[in-house]
Amino acid sequence: MSNIAAAIITIGDELLIGQTIDTNSAWIAKHLNELGIDVLRRVAVGDNREAIIKALDEEIARASIVLITGGLGPTADDITKPLLCDYFGGKMIVDQQVLDHVKAMMAKRNRPFLERNLKQAEVPDVCTVLFNKMGSAPGMWFEVPQSKTGGERKVVIAMPGVPFEMISIMQDEVLPRLRTQFFSDALLHRTLVTAGEGESVIAEKIMDLENALPAHIKLAYLPDAGMVRLRLTGRGKDSDLLTKELETHQLELAQRLGNIVVAHDDHSMEKIIGDLLLAKGKTIGLAESCTGGFIGHLITQISGSSTYFNGSIVSYSNEVKQNVLGVNKETIESYGAVSEQTVTEMAKGALRVLDVDYALAVSGVLGPAGGTDRVPVGTVWMAVADKDNVKTKEFRFFYGRLQNKEMAAKMGMMMVYKVISEKL
Amino acid sequence: MSNIAAAIITIGDELLIGQTIDTNSAWIAKHLNELGIDVLRRVAVGDNREAIIKALDEEIARASIVLITGGLGPTADDITKPLLCDYFGGKMIVDQQVLDHVKAMMAKRNRPFLERNLKQAEVPDVCTVLFNKMGSAPGMWFEVPQSKTGGERKVVIAMPGVPFEMISIMQDEVLPRLRTQFFSDALLHRTLVTAGEGESVIAEKIMDLENALPAHIKLAYLPDAGMVRLRLTGRGKDSDLLTKELETHQLELAQRLGNIVVAHDDHSMEKIIGDLLLAKGKTIGLAESCTGGFIGHLITQISGSSTYFNGSIVSYSNEVKQNVLGVNKETIESYGAVSEQTVTEMAKGALRVLDVDYALAVSGVLGPAGGTDRVPVGTVWMAVADKDNVKTKEFRFFYGRLQNKEMAAKMGMMMVYKVISEKL
Numbered sequence: 001m002s003n004i005a006a007a008i009i010t011i012g013d014e015l016l017i018g019q020t021i022d023t024n025s026a027w028i029a030k031h032l033n034e035l036g037i038d039v040l041r042r043v044a045v046g047d048n049r050e051a052i053i054k055a056l057d058e059e060i061a062r063a064s065i066v067l068i069t070g071g072l073g074p075t076a077d078d079i080t081k082p083l084l085c086d087y088f089g090g091k092m093i094v095d096q097q098v099l100d101h102v103k104a105m106m107a108k109r110n111r112p113f114l115e116r117n118l119k120q121a122e123v124p125d126v127c128t129v130l131f132n133k134m135g136s137a138p139g140m141w142f143e144v145p146q147s148k149t150g151g152e153r154k155v156v157i158a159m160p161g162v163p164f165e166m167i168s169i170m171q172d173e174v175l176p177r178l179r180t181q182f183f184s185d186a187l188l189h190r191t192l193v194t195a196g197e198g199e200s201v202i203a204e205k206i207m208d209l210e211n212a213l214p215a216h217i218k219l220a221y222l223p224d225a226g227m228v229r230l231r232l233t234g235r236g237k238d239s240d241l242l243t244k245e246l247e248t249h250q251l252e253l254a255q256r257l258g259n260i261v262v263a264h265d266d267h268s269m270e271k272i273i274g275d276l277l278l279a280k281g282k283t284i285g286l287a288e289s290c291t292g293g294f295i296g297h298l299i300t301q302i303s304g305s306s307t308y309f310n311g312s313i314v315s316y317s318n319e320v321k322q323n324v325l326g327v328n329k330e331t332i333e334s335y336g337a338v339s340e341q342t343v344t345e346m347a348k349g350a351l352r353v354l355d356v357d358y359a360l361a362v363s364g365v366l367g368p369a370g371g372t373d374r375v376p377v378g379t380v381w382m383a384v385a386d387k388d389n390v391k392t393k394e395f396r397f398f399y400g401r402l403q404n405k406e407m408a409a410k411m412g413m414m415m416v417y418k419v420i421s422e423k424l
Numbered sequence: 425m426s427n428i429a430a431a432i433i434t435i436g437d438e439l440l441i442g443q444t445i446d447t448n449s450a451w452i453a454k455h456l457n458e459l460g461i462d463v464l465r466r467v468a469v470g471d472n473r474e475a476i477i478k479a480l481d482e483e484i485a486r487a488s489i490v491l492i493t494g495g496l497g498p499t500a501d502d503i504t505k506p507l508l509c510d511y512f513g514g515k516m517i518v519d520q521q522v523l524d525h526v527k528a529m530m531a532k533r534n535r536p537f538l539e540r541n542l543k544q545a546e547v548p549d550v551c552t553v554l555f556n557k558m559g560s561a562p563g564m565w566f567e568v569p570q571s572k573t574g575g576e577r578k579v580v581i582a583m584p585g586v587p588f589e590m591i592s593i594m595q596d597e598v599l600p601r602l603r604t605q606f607f608s609d610a611l612l613h614r615t616l617v618t619a620g621e622g623e624s625v626i627a628e629k630i631m632d633l634e635n636a637l638p639a640h641i642k643l644a645y646l647p648d649a650g651m652v653r654l655r656l657t658g659r660g661k662d663s664d665l666l667t668k669e670l671e672t673h674q675l676e677l678a679q680r681l682g683n684i685v686v687a688h689d690d691h692s693m694e695k696i697i698g699d700l701l702l703a704k705g706k707t708i709g710l711a712e713s714c715t716g717g718f719i720g721h722l723i724t725q726i727s728g729s730s731t732y733f734n735g736s737i738v739s740y741s742n743e744v745k746q747n748v749l750g751v752n753k754e755t756i757e758s759y760g761a762v763s764e765q766t767v768t769e770m771a772k773g774a775l776r777v778l779d780v781d782y783a784l785a786v787s788g789v790l791g792p793a794g795g796t797d798r799v800p801v802g803t804v805w806m807a808v809a810d811k812d813n814v815k816t817k818e819f820r821f822f823y824g825r826l827q828n829k830e831m832a833a834k835m836g837m838m839m840v841y842k843v844i845s846e847k848l
Contacts, residue, residue: 015449015450015453015466016453016462016463016464016465016466017453017454017457017463017644017646018449018450018451018452018453018454018455018457018463019450019454019646019647019648020450021445021446021447021450022445022446022449022450023445025439025442025446025468026439026442026443026444026445026446027442028442029439029440029441029442030441030442030443031442033440033441033442038440039440039441039442040440040469040470040475041440041467041468041469041475041479042439042440042466042467042468043465043466043467043468044449044465044466044467045464045465046464051464051465055465058482134822163823163824163827164822164823164824189441198535199497200538200540200541201535201536201538204538204540220437220438220471221497222438222443222444223497223586231443266443286717286738288717288720290724291724292717292720292721292723292724292725292729292733292736293710293712293716293717293718293719293720293721293724293736293738294717294718294720294721294724295717296712296716296717296718296720296738296740297715297716297717297718297721297829300714300715300716300717300740300829301716301825301826301829303791303792303793303794303825304793305716305740306740306741309740309741310740310741310743310744311737311738311739311740311741311748312716312717312736312738312740313735313737313738313748314710314717314736314737314738315735316720316724316729316730316734316735316736317730317733317734317735319734319779320734320735320778323779324735324737324748324777324778353747353748354744354748355743367727368727369727369728370727370730398558399558399588400588400591400592401725401727402588402725403588405721405724405725
């Protein structure tokens, strides 16, 4: 019942000085996981020969599949290709398919073919070349000599660090090979998304159910600003049976937790709201002051959101609140820009100007400057309007500027969810 | 000046199934780097006792400072706190300050104080507690017994994985301690920000100046989408003298590089543009389509941006482009929403509707869906308008949806900078 173990090594000095956020590892881990391959470790090392060799030795000892990203470029600090060639006792040869491809790429971009481009077509003669249709550096698949592994099959797979090149090679070359060449048990997940209760309260409520889970099913709590995801992970030979088991436990948890459950799939609140709107053919728009466009950014991260999201009036100045959204000058003068009255008029204005079924309006003081005795830093007023009603709420956040903005966005989405889900 | 070696261990199954992108490691690496601490490796492991202990053993052997994030929550899958207690041979005791803090947090949020919350106030008696003002799980600072390190001082620092809690503990507790306890010398930085030239061209131009730097002053190149930051780092006994030295070298570099220098402090492009606008009493506004509010979000990350930023019309639908920005229906029908003509009218509309001196308009197809033969995925048109002129440019990006959005935002800001800096 044990899964195949993998490790990911990312190579590049930029990862160790905080210049680059590693998104490759998460992508790789997610897709291996879906195949039923467990990533045991992710390791990042610099462009340093000894560090790379040490990492290879250690991770090959632990895992059957070692995936490497980065270090394959044409510049002097990219040392991984010759290093792997030495490591596996090969010699460098020119690969004709890669050479033709690199030449064609250069021609298409009107660039001269340089000595260093020839280097890109060189590969160790001890690897299977993984064609990179998106870029010039090919991926490489090495079999670790079984004399070194005690007879166990182990592979090392090296890919470039550019995300879309890595993804293309994984999809076309690596994942299909792993699927057919390595066997593993089924590994399945079921997620419940909850909103409005903290991790500890939830844990208290479902303690007996959690304790009664069989050994092959694990429960994880993944908390995030007002929401907690509960993820059930199961392993087993029979994936139909496992699916049924997981669904039974998921249903049990959902029934116990009642109306704090907002989704039965691992979706973001933006996606949950988008699906609700799509299902009902409704539209949404925003009137953002302190969030500055951040909520619009989150909503438009969902591909296809243009079907239900018309836009956002980012009314940072009072004049834009008045001139574009039609907020009364007197309202702002009497009650202030951060007030129940102002967000109510902003939401109604957005309904009209953006011609939508629902509108969320947000106005607040995120700090560090700009607070007053009456409206201290962290105060945020929100309103959700439809054609019949306006619902308003005051929030207070206690973090830095960016965190307050993120919290305001998440709480605003939560308010929208509540209004829409009651309505629909 | 030999640097101190650090390693980062991130703990959590969510990192190994690709559910979470690790942004903490990059933040930590960047800030350690500024102190003159080199991160040798970053390792991610699951919520698994043996894996965590193995990682601790290995990283302590290699590095003087081991930072751990994650695994400190109040639920069953967070096993790191008791594990560290065992590892360092301590026993758990209640910390009164943490207990009072957790109780106060619960009271403020009208939540009951549960048995589980008491657990959060328990800490190993062999650590220094690092107060977490942003959350309930405290950080912990352990000294590795010097009998195990051959007399060398080594520390292990554990923090929660929630990014703003980790950042708060790092800033308030960890970085100041590392600075005073691991360094006797002053460590100072001076940064020049350049735009419009690549790393290699810059390196060529300043090669002689770089080679002439004294041994206690280092130059680092930090490239990022169209910009390169040059960071001088100096270490020395006398901080006044060091400041003067760094300023001399900074000025020398700035004079050599001429007009590609856009800032003499380590500022973002948003801040640089904001400072320019403030200095001249000018205002800016946006008409965002594909970026969905993301550029407004970036601009409003600067506290005080309300002085020069009036707002953004996030015109995601064609109707909002027409009704709010006044783009002609015929323009969209003839040329498409992603065209030079449409962004030109969007920018002019934003100038008028938002009543600003400068307007940036952005319209594109970020993908993965929505591309056509004429307008493939990644195509983004931009326009920057003032009352006299409109400057337009077409871009093509090749990444995922979020990365394309970020690149579009950065390139748009760069275009704004060029127009404004020429004007002013």
